[in-house]
Amino acid sequence: MRHIARLLYIIVTVLRYGLDEVALSGFRQPWVRAFVKVVTVGRRLHAPPGQRLREALERLGPIFVKFGQVLSTRRDLLPDDIADELARLQDDVPPFPAAVARQLVERAFNRPIEAIFATFEAEPVASASIAQVHFATLKDGREVAVKVLRPGMLAVIDDDMALLRTLARWIERLSVDGKRLKPREVVAEFDNYLHDELDLVREAANGAQLRRNMEGLGLLLVPEMIWDYCTQTVIVMERMKGVPISQTQRLRDAGVDIPKLARDGVTIFFTQVFRDGFFHADMHPGNIQVSVDPASFGRYIALDFGIVGTLTEVDKDYLAQNFIAFFRRDYKRVAELHIESGWVPPGTRVDELEGAIRAVCEPHFDRPLKDISLGQVLLRLFQTSRRFNVEIQPQLVLLQKTLLNVEGLGRQLDPELDLWNTAKPFLERWMNEQVGWRGLLEGIKKEGPRYVQLLPELPRLLHQALQRPARDDHALLLRMVSQQRRTERLLIALISAMLGVAGGAGLMWWLVRGPAWG
Structure with a gap:
């Protein structure tokens, strides 16, 4: 009822x-x-x-x-x-009363607000759908932002998610595309993200992780979390001072290079997705500012880390190969990747899928962002996916949403931005680092100690697997074989490297000492 x-x-x-x-x-x-x-x-x-x-x-x-x-x-x-x-x-949702915010803060820390802060601004500086933010000053003089969760959010979200789950079941039963679209799995993903937003400690942890990841890039600022004052309903973080990214004229007047800012946004997004597999997934303009402080002038400021996306190594590799194939207009490779990943039925003809993808994407290359609607491209791809029974991947829904956010931001900042040519060098460099010699060396450094420990155990583990019933050991045996092949490749690489070093050393000795018969 x-x-x-x-x-x-x-x-x-x-x-x-x-x-x-x-x-x-x-x-x-x-x-x-x-x-x-x-x-x-x-x-x-x-x-x-x-x-x-x-x-x-x-x-x-x-x-x-x-x-x-x-x-x-x-x-x-x-x-x-x-x-x-x-x-x-984005940041102008009607706030809840200041008295309620004060009560929530005191309840979270179990003490009067004057015992925590030297000053606390009753008027919120931003109010969003899940929480609102007040500026304050700690007793030690640090300026901070206090984020307070809206009361009663859990019951409202639970009710709406129950409706969405019911609707998803109807779609799956009644729609011809129901099973392919996986609506229940998509709703489950959305449910997880929304409930994650209701736990502000999780948001603080997300922000801390993103701050560590972005430290060396020099393009993005993330506030420091004050862990002594972080709870599930209230968190306190470093106060960031910047200009909202939607105020482009104000940024121009301050001397910010807007085209560079747009390119930096693309770099930040692809770095988070493909290098880290951990990305800010709520990048609407209300959560993004730009620093005009001389010490960090022109750098992005990220706020609100309630929704982040994660990708596995398999997801990253598959997406990177798809993007690069798109940028190179290698539509045959895109079609092959869809079949190899199991996203389309194995009997799908590569040439037919290749032609359909080409018809969708080819008209949009070599055009500035102002002339491209990624939403329309995705719509055409969706129509194509229906024809070839492409299965929707729920774990990538959040990435698709974020990509639309990034495109929207890029369109506002620099309509002339060439999204394809900006992203292509980054992805090619990332792929070279993953599959080239640098990738091999990094893999050896990272996985070598584990393989050395695992190698003596392989015969025993394989023997145990062979002793189990066939129905139980099939998956394990496949994993063991895969692990053994990876170990063999690693050993071959190590031996090759050692032989190369030995050969190089011998050659240097021969050049220094001269031929023995000379």
Whole structure:
């Protein structure tokens, strides 16, 4: 009954704010216009459509607000007035009362707020769908930002996720594409990310990890977490001072190189994805600032680490090969990768899939970002995937969302940015480091000690595997064989390296001493 009540609430909100009119306003058919007139009878719809859409999403809760945040970055798909209104969802959600925030902070630390902070600003500096932020000063004089979780979030999110799970089951049963799209798995991924956001200690840990990863790059600043004051509902971090990335004119007036800033954004994204396999996955403009401090001028500032994405080594390698093949326009290799990974049925003809991918991607090369809509490209690829029964990979849904965010940011900063040529050198360099001599040496340094320890145990482990029933040991045997092959390759590489060193040393000795017969 609670789920039915929530569904009715959503329907009433949609009608109250005239979202049906917004959704159908682009249709010109007379019967559609007549329907809009009927359903809007008796309602006062004086506010502009964009404002009504924003207010409805705010009223419906955090899941809908996040949907609006993603939409706000796609100005190529939305009218400017609606995009401007949705942009307010990034950091301008109505705050909860300052007295409530104060009570939550005191409850989290179990002491009066004056015992923790020298100053605490009652007015929040930012208010989002999950939490709001207040500036404060610690007793030792450090300026900090205090993030406070909104009260009652867990119950609202649980109700909405229950509705989404029900909807996913219906889609899977009734839609011809249901099983291929894996809606239940996608909803489960989204559920995990939202519940992770409700644990601010996890967010603080994500921020600390991202800070360590980005230290050597010199392009991104991440606030330091004050671990003595981090709990599940309240966290305290270093205060960052920057200009919101959406205020491009202010950045230009400060002397920031906007085209370089756009290129740096692409570099940061691909570094996090392919080097670290750990990326900031909520990169809407409300979470990104730019430093104008002389010591760190022009560097990005990342905020809000509630949603991060992770990729395995297999995912990174597969994605990098796909990207490079796309950038080289090697559509045959893209098709082969889809078949090798099992994303399409094994009987799929490579030439047919190659031709379909070429038709989608070829028109978009050698064009500036202002002339490319990645959303439209993904839509065409989605249509192609239906034809070839491509299975959706839930673990990559978050990456796709982040890629759309990055494209939206790049479009706002520099419409002339060539996304392909900016990313291609980075990916080629990364692949060379992974599969070239440098990759081999790094692999030897990283895995060598483990293989040396494992090598004497291989005969015993293999013997144990052979003694087990066939149905139990098949997977283990495959892993053992794979491990043995990797060990053999490593030993061959080590022996080759040793022979190379020995041969080089012998040659140097011969050159210094001269031929013995001379």
